Amino acid sequence: xxxDRSVGAIAQHHRGRLAATIVRRTASFIASLAVTxxxxxxxxxxxxxxxxxxxxxxxxxDKATQAAYDKAYQALGLDQSVFVQYGIYLKxxxxxxxxxxxxxxxxxxxDLLRVFPATFELATFATxxxxxxxxxxxxxxxxxxGRWPDHVIRVVGLFGYSVPVFWLGLVGLFVFYGKLGWVxxxxxxxxxxxxxxxxxxxxxxxxxxxDQQWDIVANAFSxxxxxxxxxxxxxxxxxxxxxxxxxxxxxxxxxxxxARIKGSSFWRAVWRHAFPNILVPLITVIGLSxxxxxxxxxxxxxxxxxxxxxxxxxxxxxxxxxxxxxxGTIVVGTVFIGINLLSDLLxxxxxxxxxxx
Amino acid sequence: xxxxxxQWLMSEAPTSRRQAILGNTYRGVRSIVTNPTAFVGxxxxxxxxxxxxxxxxxxxxxxxxxxxxxxxxxxxSAAHWFGTDELGRDIFSRTLYGARVxxxxxxxxxxxxxPIGLIVGTLAGYLGGWVDVVLMRITDIFLAFPRxxxxxxxxxxxxxxxxxxxxxxxxxxxxxxxxxxxxETMAIARSDFIQAVVLQGASTRRIxxxxxxxxxxxxxxxxxxxDMAGIILTAAGLGFLGLGAQPPTAEWxxxxxxxxxxxxxxxxxxxxxxxxxxxxxxxxxxxxxxLRDVFDPKST
Numbered sequence: 001x002x003x004d005r006s007v008g009a010i011a012q013h014h015r016g017r018l019a020a021t022i023v024r025r026t027a028s029f030i031a032s033l034a035v036t037x038x039x040x041x042x043x044x045x046x047x048x049x050x051x052x053x054x055x056x057x058x059x060x061x062d063k064a065t066q067a068a069y070d071k072a073y074q075a076l077g078l079d080q081s082v083f084v085q086y087g088i089y090l091k092x093x094x095x096x097x098x099x100x101x102x103x104x105x106x107x108x109x110x111d112l113l114r115v116f117p118a119t120f121e122l123a124t125f126a127t128x129x130x131x132x133x134x135x136x137x138x139x140x141x142x143x144x145x146g147r148w149p150d151h152v153i154r155v156v157g158l159f160g161y162s163v164p165v166f167w168l169g170l171v172g173l174f175v176f177y178g179k180l181g182w183v184x185x186x187x188x189x190x191x192x193x194x195x196x197x198x199x200x201x202x203x204x205x206x207x208x209x210x211d212q213q214w215d216i217v218a219n220a221f222s223x224x225x226x227x228x229x230x231x232x233x234x235x236x237x238x239x240x241x242x243x244x245x246x247x248x249x250x251x252x253x254x255x256x257x258x259a260r261i262k263g264s265s266f267w268r269a270v271w272r273h274a275f276p277n278i279l280v281p282l283i284t285v286i287g288l289s290x291x292x293x294x295x296x297x298x299x300x301x302x303x304x305x306x307x308x309x310x311x312x313x314x315x316x317x318x319x320x321x322x323x324x325x326x327x328g329t330i331v332v333g334t335v336f337i338g339i340n341l342l343s344d345l346l347x348x349x350x351x352x353x354x355x356x357x
Numbered sequence: 358x359x360x361x362x363x364q365w366l367m368s369e370a371p372t373s374r375r376q377a378i379l380g381n382t383y384r385g386v387r388s389i390v391t392n393p394t395a396f397v398g399x400x401x402x403x404x405x406x407x408x409x410x411x412x413x414x415x416x417x418x419x420x421x422x423x424x425x426x427x428x429x430x431x432x433x434s435a436a437h438w439f440g441t442d443e444l445g446r447d448i449f450s451r452t453l454y455g456a457r458v459x460x461x462x463x464x465x466x467x468x469x470x471x472p473i474g475l476i477v478g479t480l481a482g483y484l485g486g487w488v489d490v491v492l493m494r495i496t497d498i499f500l501a502f503p504r505x506x507x508x509x510x511x512x513x514x515x516x517x518x519x520x521x522x523x524x525x526x527x528x529x530x531x532x533x534x535x536x537x538x539x540x541e542t543m544a545i546a547r548s549d550f551i552q553a554v555v556l557q558g559a560s561t562r563r564i565x566x567x568x569x570x571x572x573x574x575x576x577x578x579x580x581x582x583x584d585m586a587g588i589i590l591t592a593a594g595l596g597f598l599g600l601g602a603q604p605p606t607a608e609w610x611x612x613x614x615x616x617x618x619x620x621x622x623x624x625x626x627x628x629x630x631x632x633x634x635x636x637x638x639x640x641x642x643x644x645x646x647x648l649r650d651v652f653d654p655k656s657t
Contacts, residue, residue, distance in 0.1 A: 039498035167631030
């Protein structure tokens with residue numbers, strides 16, 4: 001009886017400690033997110049100070065009187081110290097005020113919200129391709145370590161690390177669109193489908209599917225598949241390499257040998273015994289590659305005229321639209337940092353060894 | 358190699374400092390040359406250096422800048438091995454000269470990034486305490502930044518050009534080196550020979566620069582080689598967007614960009630400089646992989 005109670009007490013104690021750990025980890029996640037965000041905005045603030053564009057002229061125009069100029073100069077806080085200016089800047093950002101875009105004459109925030117779904121669609125689809133191909137490839141390479149499947153996968157991965165994405169995009173367009181005609185060209189949809197889709201989520205595949213416009217879904221897919229595959233190739237290279245090294249670690253463990261001795265087949269030992277153990281670090285890897293895809297999308301979007309964040313930033317860049325450039329940088333940066341730290345947090349929460357500490 | 362010299366070099370008990378250094382160099386070179394991956398990589402990198410140095414001779418007197426509007430967008434032929442671009446410039450010659458730009462960027466980024474990473478990392482690792490906390494916090498912040506986007510914003514603010522591209526890439530590339538240098542330093546700082554020089558009264562600066570930094574170098578160099586491909590790709594990406602070397606300089610990323618509009622009809626304009634970027638990044642990746650196998654067998 002007393003033994004029972006003590007077991008229960010220990011279990012309760014453990015649950016309490018677990019909850020405390022989760023709270024602590026989450027708090028430290030939010031703290032590092034905040035610190036990194038402050039760092040990121042400090043850098044973008046610094047960049048905005050580097051530009052030779054007069055922020056006052058952007059507000060009052062070049063025909064303003066000296067008095068109007070001075071007034072705007074003070075209103076922007078430019079007569080105060082750099083730290084106060086940064087404080088004002090940070091306050092504006094947190095309230096969602098990224099300034100006006102010179103190029104579109106719209107608030108940068110509403111521009112960013114409009115273009116983000118396109119990038120999200122591209123990066124998500126690319127990650128799905130990367131995971132579906134990369135994980136099995138990595139497992140196969142580890143299981144056949146040092147033999148030809150391993151070498152083939154290594155070379156394919158190495159090519160992925162080495163090829164310039166913008167060039168691969170161009171060559172892909174040349175071959176699959178220009179020569180073979182297997183896919184559609186640039187943009188998200190053919191021109192005659194423009195403005196036909198009612199935008200709800202901003203993700204055309206989903207929006208068109210809701211309205212059951214299957215011809216549009218098919219068209220959107222044939223536009224998406226090439227840029228997403230090219231982008232997915234990158235995450236594939238990274239995911240396959242990491243999966244391989246995690247699996248090699250696991251396959252050299254004694255429990256795999258034990259499973260084999262007990263009569264489990266080789267592939268059963270690989271998938272049922274070893275593979276579940278790499279899931280936690282794999283989540284981190286997939287998270288990291290997803291974050292880097294959001295970034296890698298910049299060049300891909302430029303090549304494929306894909307109207308997402310990347311194209312928005314590069315267009316703004318060539319029109320000296322610094323508000324838009326920095327706004328885009330902050331959004332991509334924040335999402336990037338968020339995913340980075342979140343995958344770190346998930347890793348810590350799911351890994352029992354780290355939890356114990 | 359005569360056996361006497363070979364034995365002298367491979368000796369387990371060198372009798373002089375010179376013998377030890379030469380022996381180590383010999384072992385390193387031998388393991389790189391006998392490792393097929395590293396060897397192929399080394400050859401590609403050597404090819405890059407050779408084409409950069411000898412570009413005026415290898416291009417057979419064709420200037421990378423001379424325009425010939427009558428012969429624009431000509432297909433590859435005996436006269437123009439890789440064809441001509443939209444201004445009738447010889448692509449073969451431009452590709453060779455482009456190696457110079459790539460090599461310049463690679464060199465400049467290395468000499469900026471490695472020292473910053475080494476200084477931050479060794480200081481944090483050796484001094485510990487609040488110095489470590491502050492420096493590593495800053496490193497973590499920079500590590501979490503999106504590299505290409507930040508480089509893009511920097512290049513946009515500073516104006517396009519090679520120098521600014523280098524500054525932009527360097528600002529976002531140093532954190533991994535600080536991390537590596539720190540972890541190496543923390544291991545080295547505990548060893549007996551450091552305690553010995555401390556007891557002999559060596560200053561912190563002397564310990565850091567004469568005893569710790571040299572031992573961190575090999576890891577930093579391996580990492581630098583592995584990162585080179587990424588640096589080249591980022592630089593080419595900036596060039597492709599028009600933020601790298603400015604026209605009429607022959608830069609591979611910008612050359613790909615200039616071939617964009619004619620990719621469907623004149624494929625060679627964009628394809629050939631892209632191949633050059635690909636081969637060079639592949640070379641650095643292979644060399645880096647090989648160097649890692651040689652210097653750090655644990656991690657493979």
